Amino acid sequence: MRIEEKAKRLLENEFFKEEIEKLKQNYIQTIVHSSIEDIDAREQAFRMIRAIDQIYAHFECIAVADKMEEKRWKIF
Numbered sequence: 699m700r701i702e703e704k705a706k707r708l709l710e711n712e713f714f715k716e717e718i719e720k721l722k723q724n725y726i727q728t729i730v731h732s733s734i735e736d737i738d739a740r741e742q743a744f745r746m747i748r749a750i751d752q753i754y755a756h757f758e759c760i761a762v763a764d765k766m767e768e769k770r771w772k773i774f
């Protein structure tokens with residue numbers, strides 16, 4: 699199985715998608731329910747949300763890499 703197919707399967711996996719969403723929601727709840735003085739906790743939660751988004755985007759890029767390569771050659 700090619701790496702693009704592995705990435706597509708991962709992104710289509712319901713368990714994976716649900717767990718990613720749970721992680722993000724946990725960090726959002728940390729931000730929402732933090733005390734006004736707890737700036738560090740909110741910043742850390744925000745960084746974690748961004749990291750999760752970057753990891754997800756990484757797999758999305760892998761999943762479409764073969765399509766990008768095909769389109770690249772059509773342009774020339």
